Amino acid sequence: MSTGTAPTVTLDSVGMDFPVGRTTFTALDGVSLSLPERGFTTLLGPSGCGKSTLLRIIADVIQPTRGSVDLFGMTPHQARTSGLFGFVFQDPVLLPWRSALGNVELPLEAQGVSKSERRERAMEQLRLVGLDGFENHLPAKLSGGMARRVAIARALVVQPSILFLDEPFNGLDELRRRQMNVELQRIWSASGTTALLVTHNVAEAVFLSDTVVVMGRNPGHILTERTIDLPRPRNIDDALSPEFIAHERALTDLLSAHEAGIDDTGTSDG
């Protein structure tokens, strides 16, 4: 297991306002958070609570309106331009004319890594995600699950210090999703990277995480953090254990109670 305690990422009182016409919409307010090194942290919450916005702030896609973000002693911009980030998005977005291997090599090409080293490192990642033997397949010949594995291999090939995963298994059927969660756990554990996942799937959050950060909306904020102390490696059948179900239930109850307290005109009773 690869969980540590030193914080790699620290957010202090982060807020985000988006301009909407002549006014602004507050998507996030007062978000303070620490991600432990080599830990698996998940942002869980209902649609619109600002999970993706928070991930995009940490990943330097957008800049927060308020507050500060520190990654490994750097700003998000410095961390990104130092090549410390790996991204896996909802849609694998593979180049259709390049093989699985060619797609995984892509970020190394951008870094100017030599052809032989590129090939070696990309093959190693394809082996890690279980796609040995599929390196010459074009994306059109890969299943949805395989395409997502290629996307994970492409994100990990640069040996990122932090791996961002934004709903990476959306669109897969439930069984495939659970299988991919088992795979992701294995791959993350072997890679030794810090992971930050965005999901609205409670079972996925419990299965994968060391810590689940539960978010509420209007405006987006952190409701609580829950430590998932289930032993690793976790197997599909572990989702049937009383301990797993207790975590699921506690998180679901929390989200339901929060949603029940929201008045959708834009205020919350807390």
Ligand SMILES: Nc1ncnc2c1ncn2[C@@H]1O[C@H](COP(=O)(O)OP(=O)(O)OP(=O)(O)O)[C@@H](O)[C@H]1O
């Ligand atoms: N560029 C933008 N301009 C205006 N509003 C935005 C912008 N980006 C996000 N928002 C709003 O901020 C809120 C949070 O959006 P975000 O996508 O972060 O939520 P989420 O929790 O990831 O939701 P989902 O699970 O549906 O993806 C939403 O109300 C969204 O409409």
